Amino acid sequence: MSDHKNSAVTEAAAIRLENVEKTYAARGDNGAVTALHSVDLAVPEGNILGVIGKSGAGKSTLIRLVNGLERPTTGRVIVHGTDIAALSERDLRDQRRSIGMIFQHFNLLSRRTAFNNVALPLEIAGLSKAEIRKRVLPLLDLVGLADKADRYPAELSGGQKQRVGIARALATNPRVLLSDEATSALDPETTAQILALLKKVNAELNLTVLLITHEMSVIKAVADRVAVIDGGRIVEDGETYDVFTHPRHATTRRFVSELTGTALPDHLLARIGPIPAPDKRALIQLTFKGEGANQPWLSILTRKLDMDLGIIQAKVDHIAGKPFGTLVVSAAAGRDQLVALQREAATLGLETEVLGYA
Template sequence: MNMPLRADLADVREVPVAKADDLDRAMVRLEAVSKTFAARRGGGAVTALDHIDLAVAPGSVLGVIGRSGAGKSTLIRLVNGLERPSAGRIWVDGTDIAALGERELRQVRRSIGMIFQHFNLLSSRTAYGNIALPLEIAGVGRAEIKARVEPLLELVGLADKRDRYPAELSGGQKQRVGIARALATRPKVLLSDEATSALDPETTQSILDLLGTINRELGLTILLITHEMSVIRRIAKEVAVIDGGRIVERGDVYDIFTRPGHATTQSFLGGASGRAVPAGLAARLGPDRAAGSEAVVRVVFRGTLAAGAVVSSLSRELHADVKILSGAIDEVAGRPFGTLLIGLPSSDRHLAPALAYFAERGLDTEVLGYVA
């Protein structure tokens, strides 16, 4: 949807995007945060988060990705004050969340919007009624509620569904109601907890596009929790990878996607952009190099470099056949990126010069194994 956001939705302004490590300007900041849950019957205490440091710049979109049980949901519940940290401090827009009493916390939560995986809509309320609910709870008058809710229905593309009940809406429409409800109190921060994981791919794209529009035009800071790398790459500017309650990798989405350093990140990328080894080849691939074997090498292209020309040039330089086994070209954060799997003779006089050839051109390589 390309319609501009109306000025009565929020105080629209250009928000300077700070570097994520600029702690003084961070909209959301966690310092040395740990969370341990008390022991349950028959078991010990569980540490869900262990010494987390994290900063989200104003107007930025930070994606936090991790497997089930990695600590993602605990992290987001700490940011909106539904849980208290066992150690460390949490600031949202300069306010120390963990230091607040329940009354003060209710006030601060109005500046923190939240969207959920399963929508959390009241079945007895229409789309309009669900969006109006947080405003009614806050004591906003009927005329003001109408002035806020109707533009939000337009924003999320549901003006014609205002009187429909959740049972009459599709999954994507329910999530749009959830997003509008989260924006009703004019928050500065939007938290998304697996908001697209219950949706089909096409609907997921439309919801992420809507979140991107909201981020750009309202300058809203978004902290997005997910287990899907495709979600991160479509909307986030930065990504933090969480595993076992710790942040194991953090950085620019393009850099992390094209040069993953941690094994957890690499596993999330899996088959993305030609990284997966074709099944038939994988069955023949082994770790040991033998005389006459062929090395299988993954080559990562960042930018607009012509992969075919590089490979053909290498083949001439080596005076040997270099086979393209598989590959893909993709785009991450609006920048081109591709991966090739190539096969070439594994002898020292071929493999070592080939790896040096790619390194001289700034290309990342990985020897995946050998085939007879």
């Protein structure tokens, strides 16, 4: 697990959770439930941090703590130097103007046009019609909906509704944007467009974004940093490329393998065992990064070692804009051959892992 109290990150953090625990009281026959355990997490100023976990892992509780919809049982939730849990209800309402929120199901008012949905938080804040118009029209232009200002939600596609939701979240000039599964109700093409828009507003407005998701592809597309949550605990966090290329926790490895294609097919997994045998071959995963992702590693290793290597699976991808690839090969299971392969791979800058024998 990485160090969640890295001082360089924490000092420049827009959002900090310090030793946060959240327990829900017993209800009826159900006992008390602890949704978050000793969570330490920092979101650097101007970064996009993605929090990923399965359903029930504690993601939604975490984001509700940041916007003050829930208060921690213990610990502190600090947004730009303000302890959210210590605020009165009145001060919390004021604080929320600096925290934008976008939702999975858009939460638009059906009887309001796109313009008036975006205008709603400004009306609540007491701005004049002229001030509202001056703010809303550029936001609709920013999210690509300048020509849809007078359309109602029923007349908009899912992606367009989410763009309205993003514009509304930006209406009060927030410094922090919270995204709660904002793309999970959208098709892949629309998801890509919305993620590109989030990246754009992050860069152009210098917004800090905390993004909750259960999809590693979302993390890969936009996040500078990632935190993996499992059972209410942050089990791993760090820069996206580092976490993808060196996943340490079992939960992280499962998420990464689902996306990078490093998970072996079921028919092969059923035949793999941990013990070598004369009639079995070793399955070795080679990991290569950076410019090395473009090299013909199978040919290079076969030639250098004079070894028969079979290709089982291969994939090259880009994580946080940098190449990253995996290659699974089969080789003779003799100890000397495996040692020679691992030594030569290390010399070439490749990482190796023996997955088993089949």
